[in-house]
Amino acid sequence: VQLVESGGGSVQPGGSLRLSCAASGFTFSSYWMHWVRQVPGKGLVWVSRINSDGRNTRYADSVKGRFTISKDNAKNTLYLQMNSLRVEDTAVYYCARDLYGVGPDFWGQGTLVTVSS
Amino acid sequence: QSVLTQAPSASGTPGQRVTISCSGSSSNIGSNTVNWYQQLPGTAPKLLIHSNNQRPSGVPDRLSGSKSGTSASLAISGLQSEDEADYYCAAWDDSLNGYVFGIGTRVTVL
Numbered sequence: 001v002q003l004v005e006s007g008g009g010s011v012q013p014g015g016s017l018r019l020s021c022a023a024s025g026f027t028f029s030s031y032w033m034h035w036v037r038q039v040p041g042k043g044l045v046w047v048s049r050i051n052s053d054g055r056n057t058r059y060a061d062s063v064k065g066r067f068t069i070s071k072d073n074a075k076n077t078l079y080l081q082m083n084s085l086r087v088e089d090t091a092v093y094y095c096a097r098d099l100y101g102v103g104p105d106f107w108g109q110g111t112l113v114t115v116s117s
Numbered sequence: 118q119s120v121l122t123q124a125p126s127a128s129g130t131p132g133q134r135v136t137i138s139c140s141g142s143s144s145n146i147g148s149n150t151v152n153w154y155q156q157l158p159g160t161a162p163k164l165l166i167h168s169n170n171q172r173p174s175g176v177p178d179r180l181s182g183s184k185s186g187t188s189a190s191l192a193i194s195g196l197q198s199e200d201e202a203d204y205y206c207a208a209w210d211d212s213l214n215g216y217v218f219g220i221g222t223r224v225t226v227l
Binding site for chain 1 (some may be wrong): 119150154156162164168176178208209213216218220
């Protein structure tokens with residue numbers, strides 16, 4: 001099982017970024033997936049979840065209406081489109097596979113998003 | 118402020134047993150299963166316990182989880198230096214309609 005995030009970087013407040021998470025080693029189309037973020041030195045905060053076929057999504061209130069999670073099962077890739085970024089969105093963003101509805105099991109190494117003017 | 122309450126720190130000497138508690142409510146731990154994660158410095162979290170007390174393959178049996186009502190706990194027996202890490206409890210919250218984590222407990226091996 002391997003999850004590799006990419007797309008992080010520096011952006012100004014109000015800007016946009018799209019994170020990607022390339023999955024391999026498992027049947028991606030059968031699994032729900034999550035995005036979780038962590039401010040360096042702080043705790044884990046759940047961001048969003050998507051079901052296996054991509055039709056059902058959930059978001060934390062802090063990102064609802066600004067972030068969009070999606071997955072391309074043909075490309076084995078999970079995405080997080082982040083719009084209207086705020087300074088408080090600065091964090092390491094992890095993608096994680098869901099263990100059959102009980103929560104994240106396997107995690108990627110994370111990608112850092114910095115929102116600053 | 119997290120929905121799930123954990124003590125910020127815990128410690129023990131090598132060989133001791135350390136227990137980490139996680140307190141929630143009826144909308145999260147009280148109605149859903151609890152997972153525990155270990156995060157070593159500079160690395161991604163690793164699932165230690167899922168479904169309250171189930172160990173994934175490769176997790177040693179000196180780690181165990183339990184749940185009672187709206188609280189859960191993780192026990193580490195035979196504490197080793199490699200156990201120095203942050204430990205997070207987590208569960209789905211039906212009221213928030215989202216996954217919630219505790220603030221994390223930093224375990225120090227003295």
